[in-house]
Amino acid sequence: MDRPRFELTASPHIKGPDSTPRIMWSVVGSLVPVVVAASWYFGVSALLVITVATLGAVGTERVLGPGGTLRDGSAAITGLLLGLTLPAGIPLWMALLGGIIAIGLGKMVFGGLGQNVFNPALIGRAFLQAAFPEGLTTWPPAPERWFQLAGDNFALPFMSPDLEPFVTGATPLGQMKFEGIGTAPLDLFLGATGGSLGETAAVAILLGGAYLALKKYLDWRIPVSIFATVALLSQTVHWISPEYPGAVFMLFSGGLMLGAVYMATDMVTSPTTPKGAWLYGLGIGALVVLIRLWGGLPEGVMYAILLMNAMVPFINRATQPRVFGTGRGVAAP
Amino acid sequence: MKATTPRQDLVRGIWKENPVLIQLLGLCPALAVTNSVENSLAMGLATFFVLLGSSVLVSLLKKWIPKEVRISAYILIIATFVTIADLVLNAVVPEIHKALGAFIALIVVNCMILGRQEAFASKYPVGRAVLDAAGTGAGFLIALVIMGSVRELLGNGSFLGVPVFGPDFEPWIIMILPPGGFFTLGFILLGFGWWKERKAQQVRPRRWPHGVTTEVEEAA
Secondary structure (H helix, E strand, C coil), rough: CCCHHHHHCCCCCCCCCCCHHHHHHHHHHHHHHHHHHHHHHHHHHHHHHHHHHHHHHHHHHCCCCCCCCCHCCHHHHHHHHHHCCCCCCCCCCHHHHHHHHHHHHCCCHHHCCCCCCCCCCHHHHHHHHCCCHHHHHHHHCCCCCCCCCCCCCCCCEEEEECCCCCCCCCCCHHHHHHCCCCCCHHHHHHHHCCHHHHHHCCCHHHHHHHHHCCCCCCHHHHHHHHHHHHHHHHHHHHHCCHHHHHHHHHHCCCCCHHHHHCCCCCCCCCCCCCCHHHHHHHHHHHHHHHHHHHHHHHHHHHEEEEEEHEEEEEEEHHHCCCCCCCCCCCCCC | CCCCCCHHHHCCCCCCCCCCCCCCCCHHHHHCCCCCCHHHHHHHHHHHHHHHHHHHHHHHCCCCCCCHHHHHHHHHHHHHHHHHHHHHHHHHHHHHHHHHCCHHHHHHHHHHHHHHHHHHHHCCHHHHHHHHHHHHHHHHHHHHHHHHHHHHHHHHCEEEEEEEEEEEEEEEHHHHCHHHHHHHHHHHHHHHHHHHHHHHHHHCCCCCCCCCCEECCCCC
16 A cells, blocks of 8 residues: 555644643743742741642642643642642641642642633632631741741641741731831842742742743733732822832732742633733732732732633633734725 | 332432432522531421421312412412421521521522422322422431531531530631532532442443444433
C-alpha cells in the first residue's frame, strides 16, 4: 500500500512549544521565590503548611481525577496557592482539609481542569475561613528562630489548636481597620509584616508575575487593571477623607499582590477577551476597595475574585470582538 | 399507571421515591432548618403530621371536592393542619418553635405535601392514602434527620446536644450556616448518584441487533 502523498489533518498546523504542563510547571517555578520569602519570614511552619496543603490538593486529584492529570501540575499550583493564603500557625490538619476541599469541591465537582467556575485555591480558603474563622484569623508574628513553630501546627486532627503559648499579632490591614495604625511602606514591600504566608513579600510576587507575563502565561491586563483601579479609587477616597489609607498602603498590604497576580489570572476562571480582562480587573479592584474600606472584614481580595469569577461568562459574552467584515457600516449582502 | 400493592405504597416513599433525596421536593425546609438533629426531628415530625392529616381528609372528601378548585381546597386542608402543628409546637416546645420560625408556616407550601394530595390521596381510598402519606412522611423525616446529624456532628461536635468528640473538638462552623446545608445535601446526592450509577452498571443493557441499546427496566 502506498502512503498518501498529502497528509490531511485538521488545524492547527503550526504549534508552539507551550502546553498545559509546561505553563503550569512554569507557574509553580515562579512561585518558588514566594515560598522562599514566606519561609524566610515565618520559619519552618511556612514550609510545613504549604507542603501539607499541596499534598492535600495533589492527593485529592490523584484519588478523584481521571488519572494522569497529576503531571500537568495544576493540582500542585492549587495546593501551593492555597498554602500561601493561610496563616503560618494554622493546624496542619486544616491545611490538608483545605487542599482536599479546594480540589474536590472547587474543581472535581465541576469536571476537572478547565471546567471549574471558581478559582479552586480560593474555594479551599473560603471554606476554611467560614468553617474555622478563629484558626484562619490568628496571625502569629515571625518566630525568633527558624526552627521555632509559629503556632500549634501539630494540633490533633479535628481538635482545636492550643494557642496559649503563642503570641498573636495583627495584620497591617487589621491594624488599619480596627486601630487606625498604618505600616511603613518599605516593610509592606519587603514583607516584614504579619499576615498570610504569601501575602507579605510583594517584591517576590511581582518578580514571579513579571516573568509569567513576559512568557505570556498570564494576561498582564488583569493585574494592571486591578492595581490601577485600587490605586485610583483608594487615592481618591484618601484625598476626600484622609482617615482612609492611601494607594501605596492599599496596594502592598494584604493579599492583593498574590490575588491579583496569581489567582485572578487563573486561565480557567478569567475572561478570554482583552476588553473583558480590563473589565474583570476593574470589578475586582472596585470590590476590594469597597470591602476593605466599608465591609465588615479587613481583607476582601478573596471574595472580590470569587465574585468576579462568577461574572466571567457574562463578561465573555458581552465583550466578544466584532468579527471582521461584519457589523458596523457593512451592508448586508 | 401501574397498580401498586399497599406494601409498595408504604415503602416507596421511604427509599425508592424518597421526597428529598430522590425527588428533590421540599428542599426549602431540608436546607434551612437542618442545622441540628433536634430541629430536623421537629420539622420532620410536624411535616409528617400535616401530610398524614391532610391525606386522610383529602381522601375522605375527594368525592365532594370540585375538580376546578381542588388545589385551593387541598391548600385549605393543609393549612388547617399546619395551624394545628404550629399551635401545638408553640405550646409544647416553645424554644424549637422559635428556632424553626417561619418555616413551620411554610409547611403549607411544601410541594411534597401538595404533590401527594394531587397524585395519590385524591385518587385512592383512605387506607392506601394513609400508607402513602406515612411512607412519604417517614422518608422526609429520615432525610432531614440524616442531614441534621451530619451538620450537627461536624458543625457543633454533638448529637442531639450531647457532645460526641470531647471538649477539644474544633467545630466546622460553616456546617451549621446556610452553605453547610447545600454542601451536605450536595454530597448526599453525589453519594446517591454514584451508588445508582454503580448499580446501573451491574444491570447489563440489552443490545438489539441494530445496535440500539435499551435500558432494562429495573426489577421493582
